[in-house]
Amino acid sequence: MDIQNIPISVLDLAPVVEGATARDALRNTLDLARHAERLGFHRFWLAEHHNMPGIASSATSVLIGYVAGGTSKIRVGSGGIMLPNHSPLVIAEQFGTLESLYPGRIDLGIGRAPGSDPLTAAALRRGPGSDGQDFPERLEELRTYFDPSRAEYSPRVRAYPGEGLHIPIWLLGSSDFSARLAAKLGLPFAFASHFAPDFVIPALELYRSSFQPSAELAEPRTMIGVNVFAADTEQEASRLATSQIQQFLNLIRGRTGKLQPPVDDIESLWTPHEKAIVSKQLAFTVVGDKASVKDKLQYILDLTKADEIIVSSSIYDHEARLRSYEILAEAVGMI
Known part of the structure; x- marks a missing residue:
């Protein structure tokens, strides 16, 4: 399949850069979403993370x-x-409200990871049983709030708004657990290859081979995450990517902080061992000018045979981030 013939979407974490505030980050997120809409990107997804400045x-x-x-x-x-962090009823009501306000435009991507460290997960979940092991049951409860006919008996608790609304549910994952569950339930599956690339091919193959058609989906549908840093020159693109490299480097060192400015000499900041770890985590990262971005994305598409690509770009300078998505849109034929 040609890279110009599949949907390309945006994954944003509302990055707070060094020297700025959360207010600045949220305004930039909306500006990026409007920019993505003008350029023709398919979706704009936001990710749940906690205790990360x-x-x-x-x-x-x-x-x-x-x-x-x-x-x-x-x-x-x-x-x-991250469903284990929440009551399924609350999520049904929240997304039922969103779908009621913006009909036909809301997606519900669901994961079972905490999106945080263990202490923060405990603070979010409170109960000792909320460790993600009951994820299939929580997911079924959530789906039943949208469609009570799934239950054997009429449920006594209902989601208003939410009940009767069709909100596409995607299962997200970085291992075989969600791949198996998505296949069993006949739901679309998105793999977090932008930070956990090792298992992407086996997970996608497992999902496709085990897929059982459902009322929601007749055939398997896959999405993969890719980091993209595009600029007018290869050198500038490589420089922009050093902000995310620093972010991952800090994570493996046990630190959290704001997104740092790019650097000219990334080699001076890490050891060979750290470089190997970060490079492995960021294997599904595309860096370059328009021509090389297109070629690298096509290679990833040929490798994974994904139906959709969702792009994350942790770029320090907001204008450079807007330009990166513009170059990406040009590379894949949106504009």
Whole structure:
């Protein structure tokens, strides 16, 4: 399949850059969403993370409403909501409200990871049993709030708004667990290859080979995450990418912080061992000018045979981030 013939979407974490505030990050997120809409990107998803000063998308449902209200046609959703952190009823009500406000534009991407460290997960979940092991049951409860006919008996608790609304649910994952579950339930599957690339091919193959058609989906549908840093020159693109490299480097060192400015000499900041770890995590990262971005994305598409690509770009300078998505849109034939 040609890279110009599949949907390309945006995954945003509302990055808070060094020297700026969460307010600045949220305004930039809306500006990016409007930019993505003008360029023709298919979806704009926001990811749930907690206890990270460099990420402002923790209240994901609230931010989805802000972005959907500030745009007019692009699909807006979660990439994803970490269901073990929440009551399924609350998520059904929140997304039922969003779908009621912005009909036909809301996606619900669901994951079972905490999106945080263990202490933060405990603070979010409170109960000792909320460790993600009951994810299939929580997912079924959530789906039943949207469609009570799934239950054997009429449920006594209902989601208003939410009940009767069709909100596409995607399962997100970085291992075989969600791949198996998505295939069993006949739901679309998105793999987090932008930070966990090792298992992407086996997971996609497992999902496709095990897929059982459902009322929601007749055939398998896959999405993969890719980091993209595009600029007018290869050198500038490589420089922009050093902000994300620093972010991952800090994570493996056990630190969190705001997104740092790019550097000219990334080699001076890490050891060979750290470089190997970060490079492995960022294997699905595309860096370059328009021509090389197109070629590299086509290679990834040929490798994975994905139906859709969702792009994350942790770029320090907001104008450079807008330009990166513009170059990407040009490379894949949107404009």
